[in-house]
Amino acid sequence: MTAAGEHPGPEVAALREFLSGDPRNVAPLLLGAVLTHQTDEGAVSVRLTEVEAYLGPRDSAHPDPGSHTFRGRTPRNAPMFGPAGHLYVYFTYGMHYCANIVCGPDGVPSALLLRAGEVVGGQAIAASRRPASRSPQDLASGPARLATVLGLTTADSGRDALSPPFGLALPDGPAAAVASGPRVGVAGDGGSRRYPWRFWIQDDPTVSQYKAAKAGTPKP
DNA sequence: ACATTGATCCGCT
DNA sequence: GCGGATCAATGTC
Numbered sequence: 001m002t003a004a005g006e007h008p009g010p011e012v013a014a015l016r017e018f019l020s021g022d023p024r025n026v027a028p029l030l031l032g033a034v035l036t037h038q039t040d041e042g043a044v045s046v047r048l049t050e051v052e053a054y055l056g057p058r059d060s061a062h063p064d065p066g067s068h069t070f071r072g073r074t075p076r077n078a079p080m081f082g083p084a085g086h087l088y089v090y091f092t093y094g095m096h097y098c099a100n101i102v103c104g105p106d107g108v109p110s111a112l113l114l115r116a117g118e119v120v121g122g123q124a125i126a127a128s129r130r131p132a133s134r135s136p137q138d139l140a141s142g143p144a145r146l147a148t149v150l151g152l153t154t155a156d157s158g159r160d161a162l163s164p165p166f167g168l169a170l171p172d173g174p175a176a177a178v179a180s181g182p183r184v185g186v187a188g189d190g191g192s193r194r195y196p197w198r199f200w201i202q203d204d205p206t207v208s209q210y211k212a213a214k215a216g217t218p219k220p
Numbered sequence: 221a222c223a224t225t226g227a228t229c230c231g232c233t
Numbered sequence: 234g235c236g237g238a239t240c241a242a243t244g245t246c
Contacts, residue, residue: 052241066241076228094225096242113241132244144242154227185241 012162015170019084023053023103023112027199028178030101030112032171034120035161037150041128044150045121046140049204052113052183053197054080054100060108066183066195069109079158080109085168089147089157096144099152101161101168115143115184115198118206125149137205177202184208 008016019026036045054067064070068077068090079088080102088100088111100111117140119126126139126149133139140146147153161168179202183195200207 054241068241071229074229090241091227092240093242094227094240096225096240098241100241115241142242183241 008163015162015168016083016085018170019101019103020105021103023055023110024197024199026103027051027053027112027180027197028174029170031175031178031199031201034169035101035114035117035150036121036167036169037152038165038167039151041125041151043122044119044126044129046114046117046146046150047120048114048117050114050116050198050200050207052115053103053110053199054113055110055197056104056108062110064195067109073109076157077109080111081107082158085160085162087152087156087159087161087166089152089154091154092144097147097153098143099147099150099156113143114146116141116200116206116208117146118204119149141206141208175201 018029030051031048034045034047036043054069055062055064056067057063057069057072058065069080073081076090077088079086080100082102083106084101084103086102088102089097091097098113100113102111104110119136119139123136123139127133129148129151130139130145138145140149160166178199180199181196183198
């Protein structure tokens with residue numbers, strides 16, 4: 001009997017409880033964590049190096065105009081209102097998927113967008129999913145790239161990232177050097193500057209550094 | 221710097 | 234119901 005499938009072990013329960021906190025506090029320990037997805041092709045594992053926090057609806061204690069939940073619950077963003085540790089995957093720009101790990105207590109919508117990572121397992125499968133990749137370090141150096149190498153689509157939205165075919169392993173301790181700054185590409189004007197909730201591992205080559213450079217580049 | 225591409229959501233009828 | 238703006242981006246120019 002596979003009791004493990006029916007009753008999550010204490011480790012998973014503890015991990016889910018940890019993820020139920022404020023994503024801005026969860027972020028430093030999620031950096032360095034390894035997310036795995038097992039499919040028929042095999043398993044791909046990504047070590048997370050860059051995330052962005054998104055918080056609750058407009059009428060919550062933390063209004064966040066950049067969050068998909070700012071205007072309330074919809075069928076698409078429903079997973080963000082669910083238990084922590086589940087995936088929220090959405091489709092954007094007509095061609096890309098982006099994946100979040102849901103945070104916060106059940107009923108309070110918040111999540112961490114997985115912006116970049118390092119492929120640490122299943123490199124061959126990852127590369128086959130990203131033919132345009134030029135180097136191992138750009139395989140998952142972007143939110144849609146990361147979702148692509150893990151084979152995530154909206155069909156995975158709402159699924160539990162802590163149970164098979166997924167898995168999440170936290171690092172032994174917080175990443176040595178965590179940097180933070182404005183979020184990338186958040187719609188509306190004020191959003192990104194007022195909410196510096198992007199977190200990344202400093203000097204990690206898989207972080208989408210070009211975004212930081214772009215943000216700091218003055219207009220001609 | 222620009223084309224690509226379709227689901228989603230708001231605000232109307 | 235329907236129309237139109239929006240979009241947590243990438244790849245190629």
